[in-house]
Amino acid sequence: QQQVKQSPQSLIVQKGGISIINCAYENTAFDYFPWYQQFPGKGPALLIAIRPDVSEKKEGRFTISFNKSAKQFSLHIMDSQPGDSATYFCAAEGGGGFKTIFGAGTRLFVKA
Amino acid sequence: DVKVTQSSRYLVKRTGEKVFLECVQDMDHENMFWYRQDPGLGLRLIYFSYDVKMKEKGDIPEGYSVSREKKERFSLILESASTNQTSMYLCASSVEGGTGVQPQHFGDGTRLSIL
Numbered sequence: 001q002q003q004v005k006q007s008p009q010s011l012i013v014q015k016g017g018i019s020i021i022n023c024a025y026e027n028t029a030f031d032y033f034p035w036y037q038q039f040p041g042k043g044p045a046l047l048i049a050i051r052p053d054v055s056e057k058k059e060g061r062f063t064i065s066f067n068k069s070a071k072q073f074s075l076h077i078m079d080s081q082p083g084d085s086a087t088y089f090c091a092a093e094g095g096g097g098f099k100t101i102f103g104a105g106t107r108l109f110v111k112a
Numbered sequence: 113d114v115k116v117t118q119s120s121r122y123l124v125k126r127t128g129e130k131v132f133l134e135c136v137q138d139m140d141h142e143n144m145f146w147y148r149q150d151p152g153l154g155l156r157l158i159y160f161s162y163d164v165k166m167k168e169k170g171d172i173p174e175g176y177s178v179s180r181e182k183k184e185r186f187s188l189i190l191e192s193a194s195t196n197q198t199s200m201y202l203c204a205s206s207v208e209g210g211t212g213v214q215p216q217h218f219g220d221g222t223r224l225s226i227l
Contacts, residue, residue, distance in 0.1 A: 009152065034215055043116070043202050043218030044155070089154060099170065100145075100216060104154040 004092050006103025013110050019077040021106045023090035026071065030101075031094035035064065035075050038087045038105075047088070048075070080110045115139070116219040118203050124225045131190040133222050135203030142208040144186035145216065146170075146178060149200040158201075161186055162208070193226045200224075 005024045013019045023033075032051055036044035050057045050064040050073065057064045063076045077084055090103040119134035137144065143162050147155040147170075157170030159178040167178050175197060179187045186205075190197055200223050204216040 006154070036218075041220065043204070043220045045218065046215040049215065099157060099160070102147075102155040104152055 004090060004101050004103045006090050006106060008106060009104065010107040011109070013077075013080045013108065015080065015082060015110055015112055017080050017110075019080045019084065019108055019110070020074060021088055021090070021108070022072065022074045023092075023103050024070075024072045025092050025101075027092070027101075028071070029094055030092040032092070033064070033066065033073050034091050034093070034100075035062075036089040036091060036102075038089065040086075044087075044089055077108075080108075082110045082112045084108060085110050116203055116205055116217050118201075118219040118222050120222050121220065122223050122225075124227060125190075125193050126227055127193060127195060129190075129193050129226075131193045131224070131226075133188040133190075133201055133203075133224070135186045135188070135205075135219060136184050137186075137203075137205040137217070138184065139205065139207070139217070140183065141205035141217075142183075143206045143214075143216075144180065145204040145206075146176075146186065146188045147202045147204065148172070149202055149221070155202065158188065195226050198224060198226045 034049035035047045037047040038044040052068050061078045066073045088106045093100045116137045145160040146158040161167045161180040177189045200221045202221045203219045206214045206216045
């Protein structure tokens with residue numbers, strides 16, 4: 001019930017294309033869903049986050065879509081660029097706790 | 113800008129050694145975390161601390177302990193290192209969120225090899 005399942009494990013996208021990463025959770029007590037971006041040799045950094053009271057959040061080329069009834073959320077990267085090549089982690093937090101539950105990560109490669 | 117600094121980028125130790133990984137944050141954050149990152153497994157929480165001298169077990173605490181004597185410093189200790197503890201270790205901190213949850217700020221990691 002504490003898991004966050006992330007797919008795909010890796011993704012190759014053409015420059016200018018749309019990258020889509022999906023996550024699913026079980027625990028309905030989660031109330032904060034961040035996405036982290038990690039470049040090689042660096043720690044993860046917060047990219048964008050959403051709370052379940054909205055169905056979509058957009059920041060530049062990055063959009064989170066949230067489906068509360070299905071307990072799923074996804075990250076869309078529009079006009080993907082080679083500089084977006086990184087590992088992306090979805091996560092879930094909440095229920096009054098301190099713990100963040102991370103997905104297994106998606107390695108994105110954008111071809112130039 | 114928040115800075116989380118891990119003392120070593122790369123570390124090589126021998127089986128059975130006691131290993132210390134140090135983490136310092138400069139933003140007066142209440143919460144600090146230690147994760148290990150392994151391919152295909154994502155980030156797994158080892159221990160976290162929400163205040164000085166307070167610690168809580170995460171999902172995989174076996175073989176590890178932690179120390180938080182000062183607010184800005186959180187140490188991870190491998191009591192007797194084993195080869196299955198070879199991994200990337202990430203430290204993170206976050207401010208106390210009150211009614212909300214705050215994002216975590218990560219260090220750049222320590223790649224630890226146990227021979």
